[in-house]
Amino acid sequence: MNDLQTRIEGHINKLSKFTATPGKGTTRLTYSQEDQQAREYIKEKMKEYGLQVREDGLGNIFGKMEGTIQDAPSVLIGSHFDSVPNGGSYDGPAGVVAGLEVAALFAQNKIKPKYPLEVIALIEEEGARFGGGLMGSRGMTGLLSEEDFKNLKDNDGISTVEAMTKIGLDPALPKKRDPKTLKAFLELHIEQGPILEEKNIPIGVVETIVGLTQYEITVEGQAGHAGTTPMDRRADALVTAAQMIAQFPTLAIEEGEGTVMTTGKLNVFPNGANVIPKKVVFTVDIRSGKEEHIQNVIGKLNELIDSYTQNGIQVTAVQQLYMQPKAMNPEIVALLKQTSNALTIPYSSINSGAGHDAMVLSDVTEVGMVFIPSKDGLSHCPEEWSDSLHIANAVEILYETAKKLTEAE
Numbered sequence: 001m002n003d004l005q006t007r008i009e010g011h012i013n014k015l016s017k018f019t020a021t022p023g024k025g026t027t028r029l030t031y032s033q034e035d036q037q038a039r040e041y042i043k044e045k046m047k048e049y050g051l052q053v054r055e056d057g058l059g060n061i062f063g064k065m066e067g068t069i070q071d072a073p074s075v076l077i078g079s080h081f082d083s084v085p086n087g088g089s090y091d092g093p094a095g096v097v098a099g100l101e102v103a104a105l106f107a108q109n110k111i112k113p114k115y116p117l118e119v120i121a122l123i124e125e126e127g128a129r130f131g132g133g134l135m136g137s138r139g140m141t142g143l144l145s146e147e148d149f150k151n152l153k154d155n156d157g158i159s160t161v162e163a164m165t166k167i168g169l170d171p172a173l174p175k176k177r178d179p180k181t182l183k184a185f186l187e188l189h190i191e192q193g194p195i196l197e198e199k200n201i202p203i204g205v206v207e208t209i210v211g212l213t214q215y216e217i218t219v220e221g222q223a224g225h226a227g228t229t230p231m232d233r234r235a236d237a238l239v240t241a242a243q244m245i246a247q248f249p250t251l252a253i254e255e256g257e258g259t260v261m262t263t264g265k266l267n268v269f270p271n272g273a274n275v276i277p278k279k280v281v282f283t284v285d286i287r288s289g290k291e292e293h294i295q296n297v298i299g300k301l302n303e304l305i306d307s308y309t310q311n312g313i314q315v316t317a318v319q320q321l322y323m324q325p326k327a328m329n330p331e332i333v334a335l336l337k338q339t340s341n342a343l344t345i346p347y348s349s350i351n352s353g354a355g356h357d358a359m360v361l362s363d364v365t366e367v368g369m370v371f372i373p374s375k376d377g378l379s380h381c382p383e384e385w386s387d388s389l390h391i392a393n394a395v396e397i398l399y400e401t402a403k404k405l406t407e408a409e
Protein backbone atom coordinates (compact mmCIF):
# COMPACT_ATOMS: atom_id res chain seq x y z
CA MET A 1 0.00 0.00 0.00
CA ASN A 2 1.41 3.46 -0.91
CA ASP A 3 1.63 6.49 1.42
CA LEU A 4 -1.52 8.07 0.01
CA GLN A 5 -3.57 4.93 0.65
CA THR A 6 -2.10 4.64 4.15
CA ARG A 7 -3.06 8.24 4.96
CA ILE A 8 -6.54 7.70 3.50
CA GLU A 9 -7.10 4.59 5.62
CA GLY A 10 -5.82 6.45 8.65
CA HIS A 11 -8.29 9.29 8.15
CA ILE A 12 -11.25 6.94 7.54
CA ASN A 13 -10.43 4.77 10.56
CA LYS A 14 -9.98 7.80 12.80
CA LEU A 15 -13.24 9.45 11.69
CA SER A 16 -15.14 6.15 12.06
CA LYS A 17 -14.27 6.18 15.78
CA PHE A 18 -16.36 9.36 16.26
CA THR A 19 -19.67 7.52 16.58
CA ALA A 20 -22.40 7.34 19.22
CA THR A 21 -22.87 3.63 18.46
CA PRO A 22 -19.43 2.00 18.62
CA GLY A 23 -19.55 -1.52 17.18
CA LYS A 24 -22.89 -0.79 15.52
CA GLY A 25 -21.81 1.48 12.67
CA THR A 26 -21.39 5.24 12.46
CA THR A 27 -23.96 7.43 14.19
CA ARG A 28 -22.65 11.00 13.97
CA LEU A 29 -25.49 13.46 14.28
CA THR A 30 -24.97 17.12 13.48
CA TYR A 31 -23.70 19.29 16.37
CA SER A 32 -23.34 16.18 18.57
CA GLN A 33 -20.17 15.43 20.53
CA GLU A 34 -19.27 13.00 17.76
CA ASP A 35 -19.64 15.86 15.27
CA GLN A 36 -17.34 17.94 17.48
CA GLN A 37 -14.70 15.17 17.61
CA ALA A 38 -14.79 14.71 13.81
CA ARG A 39 -14.77 18.48 13.34
CA GLU A 40 -11.66 18.90 15.47
CA TYR A 41 -9.90 16.13 13.52
CA ILE A 42 -10.81 17.63 10.14
CA LYS A 43 -9.71 21.13 11.20
CA GLU A 44 -6.46 19.75 12.63
CA LYS A 45 -5.69 18.04 9.31
CA MET A 46 -6.61 21.16 7.34
CA LYS A 47 -4.13 23.18 9.44
CA GLU A 48 -1.49 20.44 9.11
CA TYR A 49 -1.90 20.65 5.32
CA GLY A 50 -1.36 24.42 5.43
CA LEU A 51 -4.96 25.51 4.88
CA GLN A 52 -6.65 28.54 6.45
CA VAL A 53 -9.53 27.12 8.48
CA ARG A 54 -12.90 28.72 9.20
CA GLU A 55 -16.45 27.62 10.03
CA ASP A 56 -19.58 29.38 8.76
CA GLY A 57 -22.84 30.15 10.60
CA LEU A 58 -24.09 26.62 9.91
CA GLY A 59 -20.96 24.83 11.09
CA ASN A 60 -19.67 23.95 7.61
CA ILE A 61 -15.86 23.73 7.72
CA PHE A 62 -13.67 25.38 5.04
CA GLY A 63 -9.92 24.89 4.58
CA LYS A 64 -8.58 27.43 2.07
CA MET A 65 -5.39 27.50 0.01
CA GLU A 66 -5.13 31.08 -1.34
CA GLY A 67 -4.65 31.62 -5.08
CA THR A 68 -2.34 34.11 -6.79
CA ILE A 69 -5.30 36.08 -8.21
CA GLN A 70 -6.68 38.39 -5.52
CA ASP A 71 -10.31 37.88 -4.45
CA ALA A 72 -10.79 35.14 -7.04
CA PRO A 73 -13.58 32.54 -6.73
CA SER A 74 -12.63 29.19 -5.19
CA VAL A 75 -12.65 25.63 -6.45
CA LEU A 76 -14.32 23.72 -3.61
CA ILE A 77 -13.68 20.03 -3.00
CA GLY A 78 -15.22 17.89 -0.29
CA SER A 79 -18.42 16.30 1.00
CA HIS A 80 -20.39 15.92 4.25
CA PHE A 81 -19.26 14.45 7.59
CA ASP A 82 -22.54 13.67 9.33
CA SER A 83 -24.14 10.21 9.07
CA VAL A 84 -27.43 8.33 9.16
CA PRO A 85 -28.13 6.37 12.35
CA ASN A 86 -25.93 3.22 12.44
CA GLY A 87 -24.49 4.08 9.03
CA GLY A 88 -21.13 3.34 7.48
CA SER A 89 -17.66 4.90 7.61
CA TYR A 90 -17.42 6.09 4.00
CA ASP A 91 -20.67 7.92 3.16
CA GLY A 92 -19.44 11.51 3.30
CA PRO A 93 -16.00 11.06 4.91
CA ALA A 94 -14.56 9.46 1.73
CA GLY A 95 -15.18 12.79 -0.02
CA VAL A 96 -13.87 14.93 2.82
CA VAL A 97 -10.74 12.78 3.05
CA ALA A 98 -10.26 13.00 -0.73
CA GLY A 99 -10.47 16.78 -0.49
CA LEU A 100 -7.87 16.85 2.28
CA GLU A 101 -5.49 14.65 0.29
CA VAL A 102 -5.92 16.69 -2.91
CA ALA A 103 -4.88 19.76 -0.90
CA ALA A 104 -1.95 17.79 0.52
CA LEU A 105 -0.82 16.96 -3.05
CA PHE A 106 -1.03 20.66 -3.99
CA ALA A 107 1.20 21.48 -1.00
CA GLN A 108 3.55 18.52 -1.58
CA ASN A 109 4.05 19.51 -5.23
CA LYS A 110 4.33 23.22 -4.32
CA ILE A 111 1.42 24.09 -6.62
CA LYS A 112 0.53 27.78 -6.38
CA PRO A 113 -2.96 27.87 -7.88
CA LYS A 114 -4.26 31.00 -9.61
CA TYR A 115 -7.72 30.38 -8.15
CA PRO A 116 -8.03 29.36 -4.51
CA LEU A 117 -8.67 25.73 -3.55
CA GLU A 118 -11.06 25.16 -0.63
CA VAL A 119 -11.57 21.82 1.10
CA ILE A 120 -15.07 21.69 2.57
CA ALA A 121 -16.76 19.46 5.15
CA LEU A 122 -20.51 19.98 5.12
CA ILE A 123 -23.00 19.45 7.92
CA GLU A 124 -26.38 17.67 8.07
CA GLU A 125 -26.46 16.25 4.55
CA GLU A 126 -28.41 13.23 5.81
CA GLY A 127 -30.99 15.17 7.79
CA ALA A 128 -30.80 12.50 10.50
CA ARG A 129 -31.11 15.07 13.31
CA PHE A 130 -33.09 18.00 11.91
CA GLY A 131 -34.95 16.38 9.00
CA GLY A 132 -34.93 17.19 5.27
CA GLY A 133 -31.20 16.95 4.71
CA LEU A 134 -28.68 18.77 2.48
CA MET A 135 -28.78 21.42 5.20
CA GLY A 136 -25.15 22.58 4.98
CA SER A 137 -25.26 23.12 1.22
CA ARG A 138 -28.83 24.51 1.23
CA GLY A 139 -27.80 27.02 3.87
CA MET A 140 -24.75 28.02 1.78
CA THR A 141 -26.86 28.64 -1.32
CA GLY A 142 -29.73 30.33 0.52
CA LEU A 143 -32.18 27.55 -0.41
CA LEU A 144 -32.62 27.16 3.36
CA SER A 145 -33.43 30.59 4.79
CA GLU A 146 -31.99 31.94 8.05
CA GLU A 147 -35.47 31.79 9.57
CA ASP A 148 -36.18 28.23 8.44
CA PHE A 149 -32.77 27.21 9.80
CA LYS A 150 -33.52 28.73 13.18
CA ASN A 151 -36.93 27.03 13.34
CA LEU A 152 -35.49 23.54 12.88
CA LYS A 153 -35.65 21.34 15.99
CA ASP A 154 -34.58 17.73 16.60
CA ASN A 155 -36.81 14.98 18.04
CA ASP A 156 -36.03 16.25 21.56
CA GLY A 157 -37.11 19.79 20.69
CA ILE A 158 -33.52 21.10 20.66
CA SER A 159 -33.07 23.83 18.03
CA THR A 160 -30.20 24.08 15.56
CA VAL A 161 -29.00 27.30 17.20
CA GLU A 162 -29.06 25.76 20.68
CA ALA A 163 -27.25 22.62 19.54
CA MET A 164 -24.53 24.40 17.54
CA THR A 165 -23.89 26.95 20.29
CA LYS A 166 -23.44 24.07 22.74
CA ILE A 167 -20.43 22.81 20.74
CA GLY A 168 -18.91 26.27 20.41
CA LEU A 169 -20.16 27.23 16.94
CA ASP A 170 -21.40 30.74 16.20
CA PRO A 171 -24.82 30.84 14.46
CA ALA A 172 -24.38 34.58 13.92
CA LEU A 173 -21.60 34.00 11.37
CA PRO A 174 -22.55 34.30 7.67
CA LYS A 175 -24.36 31.27 6.24
CA LYS A 176 -25.21 32.16 2.64
CA ARG A 177 -22.17 32.26 0.41
CA ASP A 178 -21.96 34.76 -2.46
CA PRO A 179 -22.04 32.64 -5.65
CA LYS A 180 -19.38 35.00 -7.06
CA THR A 181 -16.93 33.41 -4.59
CA LEU A 182 -17.48 29.98 -6.14
CA LYS A 183 -15.76 28.74 -9.32
CA ALA A 184 -16.53 25.00 -9.08
CA PHE A 185 -17.33 22.18 -6.68
CA LEU A 186 -15.89 18.64 -6.92
CA GLU A 187 -17.19 15.76 -4.80
CA LEU A 188 -16.05 12.19 -4.39
CA HIS A 189 -18.72 9.90 -2.99
CA ILE A 190 -19.20 6.16 -2.62
CA GLU A 191 -21.71 4.81 -5.17
CA GLN A 192 -23.93 3.28 -2.48
CA GLY A 193 -25.16 0.79 -5.08
CA PRO A 194 -23.90 -2.35 -6.93
CA ILE A 195 -23.18 -1.06 -10.45
CA LEU A 196 -19.45 -0.22 -10.37
CA GLU A 197 -18.57 -3.34 -8.40
CA GLU A 198 -20.57 -5.57 -10.78
CA LYS A 199 -18.87 -3.93 -13.77
CA ASN A 200 -15.52 -4.16 -11.96
CA ILE A 201 -14.86 -0.48 -12.78
CA PRO A 202 -13.05 1.66 -10.17
CA ILE A 203 -14.48 5.07 -11.08
CA GLY A 204 -17.98 6.35 -11.89
CA VAL A 205 -18.29 9.80 -13.49
CA VAL A 206 -21.68 11.10 -12.41
CA GLU A 207 -23.90 12.49 -15.19
CA THR A 208 -27.12 13.23 -13.25
CA ILE A 209 -28.43 13.10 -9.68
CA VAL A 210 -31.94 11.87 -8.95
CA GLY A 211 -34.66 14.30 -7.94
CA LEU A 212 -36.15 13.74 -4.50
CA THR A 213 -38.71 14.96 -2.02
CA GLN A 214 -39.18 14.17 1.67
CA TYR A 215 -42.36 14.54 3.70
CA GLU A 216 -43.18 14.18 7.38
CA ILE A 217 -46.70 12.71 7.71
CA THR A 218 -48.66 12.98 10.98
CA VAL A 219 -51.66 10.71 11.61
CA GLU A 220 -53.78 11.74 14.61
CA GLY A 221 -56.51 9.52 16.07
CA GLN A 222 -57.72 8.81 19.59
CA ALA A 223 -55.77 7.07 22.34
CA GLY A 224 -57.73 4.42 24.23
CA HIS A 225 -57.60 1.25 26.25
CA ALA A 226 -56.53 -1.75 24.14
CA GLY A 227 -58.80 -4.05 26.13
CA THR A 228 -61.99 -2.15 26.68
CA THR A 229 -62.39 -0.26 23.39
CA PRO A 230 -64.55 -2.18 20.86
CA MET A 231 -62.98 -2.56 17.41
CA ASP A 232 -65.74 -0.52 15.74
CA ARG A 233 -65.16 2.44 18.05
CA ARG A 234 -61.50 3.13 17.45
CA ALA A 235 -59.53 5.88 15.65
CA ASP A 236 -56.23 3.99 15.65
CA ALA A 237 -53.46 6.19 14.20
CA LEU A 238 -51.05 3.28 13.69
CA VAL A 239 -53.50 1.13 11.72
CA THR A 240 -54.13 4.07 9.38
CA ALA A 241 -50.39 4.77 9.02
CA ALA A 242 -49.76 1.10 8.25
CA GLN A 243 -52.56 1.01 5.64
CA MET A 244 -51.05 4.07 3.92
CA ILE A 245 -47.41 2.86 4.01
CA ALA A 246 -48.39 -0.59 2.71
CA GLN A 247 -49.56 1.09 -0.52
CA PHE A 248 -46.31 3.00 -1.22
CA PRO A 249 -44.40 0.19 -3.03
CA THR A 250 -47.27 -0.27 -5.50
CA LEU A 251 -47.49 3.51 -6.09
CA ALA A 252 -43.77 3.62 -6.93
CA ILE A 253 -43.80 0.49 -9.11
CA GLU A 254 -46.86 1.70 -11.04
CA GLU A 255 -45.14 5.07 -11.62
CA GLY A 256 -42.21 3.14 -13.08
CA GLU A 257 -38.86 4.24 -14.59
CA GLY A 258 -37.03 3.50 -11.38
CA THR A 259 -39.27 5.63 -9.15
CA VAL A 260 -38.76 4.71 -5.49
CA MET A 261 -40.73 5.52 -2.33
CA THR A 262 -39.57 4.78 1.20
CA THR A 263 -40.71 5.19 4.78
CA GLY A 264 -37.55 5.05 6.86
CA LYS A 265 -38.62 6.68 10.10
CA LEU A 266 -41.77 6.13 12.18
CA ASN A 267 -42.65 7.13 15.73
CA VAL A 268 -45.74 6.03 17.66
CA PHE A 269 -47.24 8.06 20.50
CA PRO A 270 -47.71 7.28 23.34
CA ASN A 271 -46.10 3.92 22.28
CA GLY A 272 -47.61 1.68 24.96
CA ALA A 273 -48.36 -2.00 24.27
CA ASN A 274 -51.87 -1.70 25.78
CA VAL A 275 -52.68 1.77 24.41
CA ILE A 276 -54.42 2.44 21.10
CA PRO A 277 -51.97 4.77 19.32
CA LYS A 278 -53.08 8.40 19.37
CA LYS A 279 -50.48 9.73 16.95
CA VAL A 280 -48.00 8.38 14.42
CA VAL A 281 -45.34 10.50 12.70
CA PHE A 282 -43.53 8.95 9.73
CA THR A 283 -41.37 10.05 6.80
CA VAL A 284 -41.92 9.51 3.08
CA ASP A 285 -38.97 9.74 0.68
CA ILE A 286 -39.85 9.81 -3.05
CA ARG A 287 -37.22 9.79 -5.82
CA SER A 288 -37.01 9.59 -9.58
CA GLY A 289 -34.72 10.59 -12.41
CA LYS A 290 -37.71 12.41 -13.93
CA GLU A 291 -39.46 15.22 -12.06
CA GLU A 292 -42.87 14.34 -13.56
CA HIS A 293 -42.79 10.99 -11.72
CA ILE A 294 -42.07 12.73 -8.42
CA GLN A 295 -44.94 15.14 -9.01
CA ASN A 296 -47.30 12.28 -9.93
CA VAL A 297 -46.48 10.33 -6.79
CA ILE A 298 -46.87 13.46 -4.65
CA GLY A 299 -50.36 13.80 -6.15
CA LYS A 300 -51.21 10.20 -5.26
CA LEU A 301 -49.82 10.68 -1.73
CA ASN A 302 -52.10 13.70 -1.28
CA GLU A 303 -55.08 11.65 -2.50
CA LEU A 304 -54.22 8.98 0.09
CA ILE A 305 -53.95 11.63 2.81
CA ASP A 306 -57.40 12.99 1.92
CA SER A 307 -59.00 9.54 1.69
CA TYR A 308 -57.80 8.50 5.17
CA THR A 309 -58.83 11.74 6.86
CA GLN A 310 -62.19 10.50 8.19
CA ASN A 311 -63.87 8.74 11.17
CA GLY A 312 -61.86 10.59 13.79
CA ILE A 313 -58.57 10.29 11.92
CA GLN A 314 -56.70 13.42 10.78
CA VAL A 315 -53.74 13.07 8.37
CA THR A 316 -51.43 16.05 7.70
CA ALA A 317 -48.17 16.38 5.75
CA VAL A 318 -45.18 18.73 5.87
CA GLN A 319 -42.81 18.79 2.87
CA GLN A 320 -39.27 18.95 4.31
CA LEU A 321 -37.25 18.83 1.10
CA TYR A 322 -37.79 19.11 -2.63
CA MET A 323 -34.95 18.86 -5.14
CA GLN A 324 -35.33 18.57 -8.90
CA PRO A 325 -33.15 16.04 -10.75
CA LYS A 326 -29.81 17.71 -11.56
CA ALA A 327 -27.28 17.27 -14.37
CA MET A 328 -23.60 17.72 -13.55
CA ASN A 329 -21.66 20.39 -15.44
CA PRO A 330 -20.83 18.98 -18.91
CA GLU A 331 -17.37 20.60 -19.07
CA ILE A 332 -16.38 19.17 -15.69
CA VAL A 333 -17.86 15.77 -16.61
CA ALA A 334 -15.72 15.80 -19.77
CA LEU A 335 -12.66 16.91 -17.80
CA LEU A 336 -13.10 14.10 -15.26
CA LYS A 337 -13.37 11.56 -18.10
CA GLN A 338 -10.31 12.92 -19.93
CA THR A 339 -8.33 12.90 -16.68
CA SER A 340 -9.36 9.29 -15.89
CA ASN A 341 -8.25 8.30 -19.41
CA ALA A 342 -4.96 10.18 -19.08
CA LEU A 343 -4.31 8.33 -15.81
CA THR A 344 -5.42 5.04 -17.45
CA ILE A 345 -8.00 4.59 -14.69
CA PRO A 346 -11.10 2.89 -16.17
CA TYR A 347 -14.34 4.80 -15.61
CA SER A 348 -18.02 4.45 -16.42
CA SER A 349 -20.72 7.12 -16.68
CA ILE A 350 -23.27 6.67 -13.92
CA ASN A 351 -26.41 8.35 -12.60
CA SER A 352 -26.89 8.83 -8.87
CA GLY A 353 -29.94 7.36 -7.10
CA ALA A 354 -28.72 9.04 -3.93
CA GLY A 355 -29.02 12.74 -3.23
CA HIS A 356 -25.83 14.73 -2.67
CA ASP A 357 -24.70 18.24 -1.75
CA ALA A 358 -23.46 18.46 -5.33
CA MET A 359 -27.10 18.68 -6.49
CA VAL A 360 -27.63 21.78 -4.34
CA LEU A 361 -24.36 23.50 -5.20
CA SER A 362 -25.04 22.90 -8.91
CA ASP A 363 -27.59 25.76 -8.59
CA VAL A 364 -24.79 28.28 -7.93
CA THR A 365 -21.59 26.87 -9.46
CA GLU A 366 -20.16 24.30 -11.86
CA VAL A 367 -20.23 20.86 -10.26
CA GLY A 368 -18.65 17.49 -10.95
CA MET A 369 -18.86 14.20 -9.01
CA VAL A 370 -17.02 10.92 -9.07
CA PHE A 371 -18.11 7.66 -7.45
CA ILE A 372 -16.12 4.66 -6.26
CA PRO A 373 -17.50 1.14 -5.81
CA SER A 374 -19.39 0.10 -2.67
CA LYS A 375 -18.73 -3.48 -1.53
CA ASP A 376 -21.85 -5.58 -2.21
CA GLY A 377 -23.58 -2.29 -3.12
CA LEU A 378 -24.26 -1.69 0.57
CA SER A 379 -24.51 1.72 2.26
CA HIS A 380 -26.36 3.41 5.13
CA CYS A 381 -25.40 0.38 7.24
CA PRO A 382 -22.36 -0.77 9.27
CA GLU A 383 -21.34 -3.16 6.44
CA GLU A 384 -20.61 -0.16 4.17
CA TRP A 385 -17.05 -0.50 2.82
CA SER A 386 -14.94 0.89 0.01
CA ASP A 387 -11.34 0.20 -1.02
CA SER A 388 -8.78 2.86 -0.07
CA LEU A 389 -7.10 2.10 -3.43
CA HIS A 390 -10.26 3.33 -5.15
CA ILE A 391 -10.26 6.46 -2.99
CA ALA A 392 -6.61 6.99 -3.94
CA ASN A 393 -7.56 6.65 -7.64
CA ALA A 394 -10.24 9.29 -7.15
CA VAL A 395 -7.77 11.58 -5.35
CA GLU A 396 -5.43 11.40 -8.36
CA ILE A 397 -8.27 12.24 -10.76
CA LEU A 398 -9.58 15.06 -8.56
CA TYR A 399 -6.04 16.42 -8.05
CA GLU A 400 -5.40 16.68 -11.81
CA THR A 401 -8.90 18.10 -12.36
CA ALA A 402 -8.57 20.64 -9.53
CA LYS A 403 -5.18 21.72 -10.91
CA LYS A 404 -6.80 22.49 -14.27
CA LEU A 405 -9.79 24.24 -12.69
CA THR A 406 -7.61 26.40 -10.44
CA GLU A 407 -5.49 27.40 -13.46
CA ALA A 408 -8.17 27.72 -16.15
CA GLU A 409 -9.70 31.13 -16.96
Ligand code: HGY
Nearest residue numbers: 125126133353354355
Ligand atom coordinates in the same frame (compact mmCIF):
# COMPACT_ATOMS: atom_id res chain seq x y z
O1 HGY B 1 -30.54 10.14 1.08
C1 HGY B 1 -29.57 10.28 0.34
O2 HGY B 1 -29.66 10.02 -0.84
C2 HGY B 1 -28.27 10.74 0.91
O3 HGY B 1 -27.63 9.66 1.50
N1 HGY B 1 -28.48 11.79 1.86
Ligand code: MN
Nearest residue numbers: 080091092125
Ligand atom coordinates in the same frame (compact mmCIF):
# COMPACT_ATOMS: atom_id res chain seq x y z
MN1 MN C 1 -23.65 10.96 1.43
Ligand code: MN
Nearest residue numbers: 084091126380
Ligand atom coordinates in the same frame (compact mmCIF):
# COMPACT_ATOMS: atom_id res chain seq x y z
MN1 MN D 1 -26.09 9.07 2.88
